[in-house]
Amino acid sequence: MSKAIVTIIGSDRVGIIAGIANVMAEANVNILDISQSVIREYFTMIMMVDLAGASASFAELRRRLDGAGEALGVKVEIQREDIFQAMHRI
């Protein structure tokens, strides 16, 4: 199972979820979970996605997300889940 976490940071507005979800759908990436909240004064949306059936490479997906983030005026980060597992779980 190859999972990644997508973090979207910026100000809340109409269409952020739709915009990002669209990139995922086009790359055949399944969204497993979404949460959103205000953390440290930032509007933050966090998605857990499954890359197992992805039709685009990681680098390509990152490029598309950067483009979508720019259009929506938010910062988008995608990282494999392992890094959070390593840093935050004993």
Add this chain to the structure above:
Amino acid sequence: MKHLSYSGEEILETIQMVRTEQLDIRTITIGVSLLDCVSASTETLCRNIYDKVTARARNLRQVGSEIAQEFGIPIVNYRIAVTPVSLVSGAIPPGDLVRVAETLDRAADALGVDFIGGFSALVEKGMTPADTALIAALPDALAGTRRVCASVNVGSTRAGLNMDAIAEMGRALRRTAALTADQGSIGCAKLVVFCNAVEDNPFMAGAFHGAGEGDCVVNVGVSGPGVVLKAIEAAGAVDFGKLTATIRQTAFKITRAGELVGRTAAQRLGIPFGIIDLSLAPTPAEGDSVARILEAIGVGQVGGHGSTAALALLNDAVKKGGAMASSYVGGLSGAFIPVSEDIGMIQAAEAGAITIDKLEAMTSVCSVGLDMIVVPGDTPAETLSAIIADEAAIGMINKKTTAVRIIPAAGKGVGESVDFGGLLGRAPVMPVHASSAERLIGRGGRIPSPLQALVN
């Protein structure tokens, strides 16, 4: 929330460490054994070395860049460490050593790595003709190459100090400084003199692939002075128990990130994973400074009273956090205190707040030693040797690695400064003691191994 097993705070903390606190993987270093490259023909030896190094590390940059993208953590440097060259050069003519250095330089260039370490000799007990030839070749090798790093181990707790080698290194430093005078004597910045050198250190300029290592290995050096600094600042005016806990927890997270990157890199390169070296390695960037950490702990300015105590607690807490995070912590693992590569150190040296004497004291409680210190170009070779001997004595008695990377900048005196550019940074010329060490260094022979060596 059945899939999302991390809190938003945790996820943001990781992102912030990278984006604003300069968390990075400082180096992925592939160690390559040259023992099977040996030949009595210089041409064959050089061809074997070039072919093996470039074949083993061919995918390093590509794999590193993929991993950096996927984990969202920058990998700053890619490096190669090879078997100490004097172990494979014994059968070639002594005058051909420089050709071996040039071969290493070409291999590094072909791979796109910034440094290749291992133009080295281990002479803590004595010198073979090959060791003598390598040390004699150091000035020309360092002046004639860009990416080759050299090191010489002149002492150990088990063997004592080879004072003949230490005397020779003082002269080698002067010659190297003279040959690279037009670049601030930069050749000396690529030459480390060790006591108790470690065989799996991924950091330059002192990396080499020890004779006890396997054929090929991936070692990783993580860094993160900025992350530790921010954590200490956020903790506020807590007591030492809470302060060290904060540093330990931060070191744990950094080490875990590094180990994941190292193991992933090793797997994709098809090379065994060796160790993670958890060293707080500063860069000249503001906020990436070990000196600033000591000042955040409470020292007025680095070099002032309390610096050694603050560094001791920092170094210890970093190790404890790191040791908990990975089964294979190795290399140097501690805090580095280079002068030219740390903005807080540079400022303290410029203000005269830190001296070589205080730096020497600080090296007794941290890794590694007198690092990237610029001294006047007319410093006598015997004085340089005596500085090396002092530092090596600290290592020998305290059973730790110490190193000296000192630059007698040709044509420069106190009040001037040298700019090496990039990660090597810049530094003011620091004064040395005027009294002569000629009689001490002139004695020759070995300082016997200390009582600490008799542990069997």
